[in-house]
Amino acid sequence: MEKILNYINGELVAPEENNWIDNYNPSNGEVYSLIPNSSEKDVEKAYQAAAAAYPSWSNTTIDERSKILSKIASLIEENLEEFVAAESKDNGKPLSLARAVDIPRASSNFQFFANAITQFASESHESVGLNAFNFTLRSAIGVVGCISPWNLPLYLFSWKIAPALAAGNTVVAKPSEVTPMTAYLLSKICNEAGLPKGVLNIVHGLGHTTGQAIVAHEKIKAISFTGGTATGAHIARTAAPMFKKLSLELGGKNPNLIFADCDYDKMLAVTLKSSFANQGQICLCGSRIYVERSIYDKFKSDFIAKVKALKVGHPSDTETNIGALVSKPHLEKVKSYIDIAEQEGGKVLTGGNYVTIDGYENGYYLKPTVIEISNPICRLTQEEIFGPVVTIMPFDTDQEALELANGVRYGLSSTIWTNNLNRTMHLAKHLEAGIVWINTWLMRDLRTPFGGMKDSGVGREGGLEALRFFTEPKNICIKYN
Ligand SMILES: NC(=O)C1=CN([C@@H]2O[C@H](COP(=O)(O)OP(=O)(O)OC[C@H]3O[C@@H](n4cnc5c(N)ncnc54)[C@H](O)[C@@H]3O)[C@@H](O)[C@H]2O)C=CC1
Numbered sequence: 001m002e003k004i005l006n007y008i009n010g011e012l013v014a015p016e017e018n019n020w021i022d023n024y025n026p027s028n029g030e031v032y033s034l035i036p037n038s039s040e041k042d043v044e045k046a047y048q049a050a051a052a053a054y055p056s057w058s059n060t061t062i063d064e065r066s067k068i069l070s071k072i073a074s075l076i077e078e079n080l081e082e083f084v085a086a087e088s089k090d091n092g093k094p095l096s097l098a099r100a101v102d103i104p105r106a107s108s109n110f111q112f113f114a115n116a117i118t119q120f121a122s123e124s125h126e127s128v129g130l131n132a133f134n135f136t137l138r139s140a141i142g143v144v145g146c147i148s149p150w151n152l153p154l155y156l157f158s159w160k161i162a163p164a165l166a167a168g169n170t171v172v173a174k175p176s177e178v179t180p181m182t183a184y185l186l187s188k189i190c191n192e193a194g195l196p197k198g199v200l201n202i203v204h205g206l207g208h209t210t211g212q213a214i215v216a217h218e219k220i221k222a223i224s225f226t227g228g229t230a231t232g233a234h235i236a237r238t239a240a241p242m243f244k245k246l247s248l249e250l251g252g253k254n255p256n257l258i259f260a261d262c263d264y265d266k267m268l269a270v271t272l273k274s275s276f277a278n279q280g281q282i283c284l285c286g287s288r289i290y291v292e293r294s295i296y297d298k299f300k301s302d303f304i305a306k307v308k309a310l311k312v313g314h315p316s317d318t319e320t321n322i323g324a325l326v327s328k329p330h331l332e333k334v335k336s337y338i339d340i341a342e343q344e345g346g347k348v349l350t351g352g353n354y355v356t357i358d359g360y361e362n363g364y365y366l367k368p369t370v371i372e373i374s375n376p377i378c379r380l381t382q383e384e385i386f387g388p389v390v391t392i393m394p395f396d397t398d399q400e401a402l403e404l405a406n407g408v409r410y411g412l413s414s415t416i417w418t419n420n421l422n423r424t425m426h427l428a429k430h431l432e433a434g435i436v437w438i439n440t441w442l443m444r445d446l447r448t449p450f451g452g453m454k455d456s457g458v459g460r461e462g463g464l465e466a467l468r469f470f471t472e473p474k475n476i477c478i479k480y481n
């Protein structure tokens with residue numbers, strides 16, 4: 001069976017203690033590879049390699065760093081089909097989605113930060129009347145940690161690593177143990193791209209051991225993390241006494257507010273995507289749908305008809321809209337929410353069951369599910385389900401829609417469907433969310449700040465925000481006569 005290896009100091013290596021974890025294929029429930037169950041020793045080795053590489057990498061010209069990141073981007077593109085197949089097999093997502101979204105975006109992340117670093121500049125402030133100038137140096141931080149989740153594996157892994165490297169840091173990174181394969185493929189192309197040894201180190205393993213060792217390492221100065229809110233809180237508790245810089249991109253329970261004056265057909269098509277793309281396993285999915293009462297019944301029947309037409313199938317089947325969920329425990333977690341729907345006052349309008357696919361009977365498949373609710377304060381609308389399950393409910397006024405939208409602990413993204421400019425402006429200002437989409441969803445410009453309010457996280461990624469996170473500002477004040 002194939003063994004995934006750690007990438008430390010430019011070499012692919014087995015874990016020090018020779019412990020391994022099973023890696024499952026969600027489409028058939030079978031173990032198909034092994035991944036290192038890395039210990040503190042492996043993390044320490046990775047740290048030592050990163051620390052040794054830091055003086056030279058942080059002093060490498062911007063042009064050279066940019067060229068290397070750009071080369072990584074092109075090598076991902078050149079090997080697109082290998083990455084696509086690996087991502088789909090490891091995660092259960094449709095092959096078509098990995099080809100259209102995940103892998104191109106991973107390549108774009110490297111290309112984007114290869115370009116962005118050439119435009120990154122720092123501020124100067126003249127103290128007028130005092131004969132003094134201040135200028136700000138923005139230097140790399142040192143060795144930084146990047147920890148990513150399983151839902152968009154290479155997409156989110158590269159979203160952290162690329163800005164960290166571009167800014168001149170060296171990195172100890174851990175992909176999710178549930179979806180390690182494309183990070184492994186990435187480690188195989190880094191040397192060819194000219195990345196000096198030790199600049200990027202990828203250590204595979206479990207969160208509470210390998211991940212914890214990265215976060216708890218006293219010399220790893222900053223942590224960029226994407227994952228569940230409970231994990232984010234634990235990381236914050238570990239890192240706080242060491243005053244580490246933290247960027248936490250956490251869960252979401254995003255509202256989708258649909259008004260009667262919207263462009264209905266466009267809204268319906270995009271709402272289907274925002275509900276079920278990637279099996280609903282995107283932190284930005286609009287899992288709470290609120291519809292203005294005058295169009296509620298029409299929306300309900302049209303939406304259900306479209307949801308019923310979605311094909312749940314094997315990820316490599318070209319007709320598949322919904323692939324497998326990422327793991328058995330996750331499938332069971334998502335199903336457990338459907339099972340409590342009735343006791344929470346909800347009514348399952350469509351879906352609700354596991355799906356068995358011929359030839360892949362042990363795969364992790366679930367029907368896309370729509371639950372109508374009458375009480376917005378229930379577990380189905382308050383907790384992150386992170387699967388192909390949405391709730392729907394009518395509302396009567398803009399104020400009610402706003403209160404429903406904001407009535408959760410999360411504040412990641414919101415979507416509004418309306419053609420009323422005043423309403424748009426009012427809601428956009430008052431919605432408690434880091435990202436507000438109007439008449440669209442998941443339209444991404446990589447220069448924009450990305451992240452959440454409330455329990456959805458701390459800090460922002462993307463564009464200059466990411467480069468600022470991965471640098472330490474130092475103000476220098478010069479007085480002249
Ligand atoms: N916001 C998002 O994008 C995501 C949200 N989630 C939510 O979190 C729930 C749990 O999913 P999990 O896979 O368990 O996510 P998780 O938050 O446990 O895992 C994300 C990453 O953090 C690592 N990790 C876990 N514990 C750690 C620790 N103590 N120190 C350092 N790293 C640690 C994991 O190994 C993985 O690489 C999901 O059901 C979903 O609701 C999960 C993945 C992504």
Ligand SMILES: O=C(O)/C=C/C=C(\O)C(=O)O
Nearest residue numbers: 151226249282283284444
């Ligand atoms: O940067 C993006 O476009 C999307 C990011 C998505 C997540 O962070 C997530 O689903 O966890």
